[in-house]
Amino acid sequence: MFKALKEKLFSARKKLEHSIEVNTPTQNEKPQDISRAEQIHPQQEVETPAPEQVKKASPKITDKIVSFVRDREFIISEKDVNDILDELEMGLLESDVAFSVTEAILARIKADLSGSKRKIGTSVDSIVRNALSDALLGVLGEGVDICAFIREHERPVKILFTGVNGTGKTTSIAKVTRFLQKNGFSVVLGAGDTFRAGAIEQIDVHGERLGVKVIQHQEGSDPTAVLFDTVEYA
Numbered sequence: 001m002f003k004a005l006k007e008k009l010f011s012a013r014k015k016l017e018h019s020i021e022v023n024t025p026t027q028n029e030k031p032q033d034i035s036r037a038e039q040i041h042p043q044q045e046v047e048t049p050a051p052e053q054v055k056k057a058s059p060k061i062t063d064k065i066v067s068f069v070r071d072r073e074f075i076i077s078e079k080d081v082n083d084i085l086d087e088l089e090m091g092l093l094e095s096d097v098a099f100s101v102t103e104a105i106l107a108r109i110k111a112d113l114s115g116s117k118r119k120i121g122t123s124v125d126s127i128v129r130n131a132l133s134d135a136l137l138g139v140l141g142e143g144v145d146i147c148a149f150i151r152e153h154e155r156p157v158k159i160l161f162t163g164v165n166g167t168g169k170t171t172s173i174a175k176v177t178r179f180l181q182k183n184g185f186s187v188v189l190g191a192g193d194t195f196r197a198g199a200i201e202q203i204d205v206h207g208e209r210l211g212v213k214v215i216q217h218q219e220g221s222d223p224t225a226v227l228f229d230t231v232e233y234a
Contacts, residue, residue, distance in 0.1 A: 008091035009132065015084045016113070016128045081113050096164075101139055108135035146176070147183050156188075156234035160227075165196060174206040181210065190230030191216035192223040 085106050092102040112131040150157045159176070161169045170193075177187045189207050191214055193199035200216050207214035215230040 008088065008095060012084055012088040012091065013128050013132055015087070016081060016131075019081065019084055081110060085110060096167075104139050105135045108138050146180070147185075150180075150185060156231060158231060160192075169193075170199070170202050170206065173203065174210065177206070177210050177212060181212075187212050188230060188234045189214045190226050192226050192230075194219055194221050194223050194226060 088109075089102055089106055092105065093099065097105075109131050112134055113127070146159075161173055163169050173189065177189065180187050187210075189203060189212055191200045191203045193203075194217060197219075200219060204214050204216065213233065215226060215233055217226050217229075
C-alpha cells in the first residue's frame with residue numbers, strides 16, 4: 001500500500017512540476033515591442049542639441065527591459081494544478097486514504113500553489129516539494145517524541161500497533177524497535193496478531209534480526225493472553 005501511495009505522490013509531484021514549467025514564461029521571452037513612436041528610423045536625421053542643452057540622460061530602454069525580465073514573477077494559476085490534483089485525489093482514494101484526509105491534503109496543496117508567485121528561473125521542484133510536504137505534515141501533525149513519552153511514563157511502557165491488513169504495521173514495529181534500541185531502550189515484542197496467516201512468523205523474523213525477544217503463542221490463540229505475557233516478561 002505505502003509503496004503504491006509513494007509512487008502516486010511522486011508521479012503527482014512530477015506532473016505538477018511539468019505543468020508549472022510548461023506555463024512559465026522564460027527569461028528569453030521578448031517583451032512587447034516598443035511603440036513605433038519611440039522608434040527612430042535609421043535614415044532620419046536627428047538634430048543634436050547644443051552641449052549646454054543636454055540634460056542628464058535617463059536609463060536606456062534596453063536596461064529597463066533587462067531589469068524587468070530579471071525581476072519578473074510568475075503567478076501559478078489554478079489551471080496549472082487542477083487536473084493533476086484531480087488525478088492525485090483518485091490515487092489517494094485508491095490507496096485507501098480516507099476521503100476527509102484526501103480532501104485536506106488537496107486543499108492544502110491548492111492553497112499553497114494556486115496564486116503563489118515565483119521568480120522566473122527559480123526551481124519548480126522545491127516549490128512543489130514544499131507544497132506536498134506541508135500538506136502531508138498538516139494532516140499527520142507534528143508527531144510524538146516517543147523517547148520523551150517513554151521517559152515520562154511508568155515502566156514498562158506499552159505501545160500497541162493496530163490497523164487493517166497490509167498497512168505496514170509489522171515493518172513499522174521493526175523500525176520503532178530499532179529506533180528505541182539506538183536511543184538506549186530495551187524492547188520486547190508481543191505477537192498479538194494471532195489470526196492472520198504468517199503474522200507470527202513475520203514479526204519473529206524481525207525479532208531475530210533485531211536481537212529482541214518475541215513473546216508468541218500458537219496461531220489462533222487469544223491475543224490478550226499474548227499481550228499479558230509480554231507485559232509480564234517486560
